[in-house]
Amino acid sequence: MTGDSEDPNDEVQYHLEVGPGDVAPSVLLPGDPERVETIVDDWEAHEIRGDHREYRTATGSHEGTPISVTSTGIGSPSAAIAVEELARVGADTLLRVGSCGSIVPEAAVGDLVITTGAVRQEGTSKEYVREDYPASADHRVVSALVAAAEELGYDYHLGTTCSTDSFYAGQSRPGFDGFEARDSEANIDELREAGVVNFEMEAASILTLAGIYGLRAGAVCTVYANRETGEFRTEGESKAAKCASLAVTYLEKMDEAVEASNSDHWHAGLSIER
Known part of the structure; x- marks a missing residue:
């Protein structure tokens, strides 16, 4: 039997310091707390609901749709904490928003x-479920992100992401003093040949936990580095944020269309108007 000391969550969550009513059903998940301000700049209104450690939470509205944002810090361990505690206070849709290579x-x-x-080239999701469990994005979330990117006129790519626990060795970058991890180049070549598009550090754990808990999740990232061309620029920082915020508005309309049609799932035969 688990004692109270092993579950510090009452109504107010231990790490996020938010409680029931503080977050909307749909929450954007950037890594950097400073990106919260970039995200809410595109909303009509917002209010900070929690600010503790790497976790900063704001709730507001985008085109009339309730929406929240919670920063997760760097990496899957802290992202998983955010998923756990957001689910406990009522979030059901999670969109990772960030940068990638x-x-x-x-x-x-x-x-x-x-x-x-x-x-799932990270360790957090393996603490939850067997390694061959898929980290899959929700098809409705993917459709909403595509619709948003199309409306905004952004160049985008659909595909498989590799989530790692290391920005350096795990993503086949040289470490300190030129250190190279074992099979570094072979690893990146294998991923590329298998159709993997990008590296980042949180998506796999978010998608895995969402699958286990029956939540909806997806991810959209702006490319900062291209390993093939050697370019690295922090360009287009707000693109992923704008795309994700608009996707939440699309999701609300998609959900309404599903309910009105008495369908069980979103499908191509349904149409939405904003």
């Missing part, structure tokens, strides 16, 4: 990558 030439710096599924 492309490993294919066509995904240029400044483009978006919309994740359809993720390689």
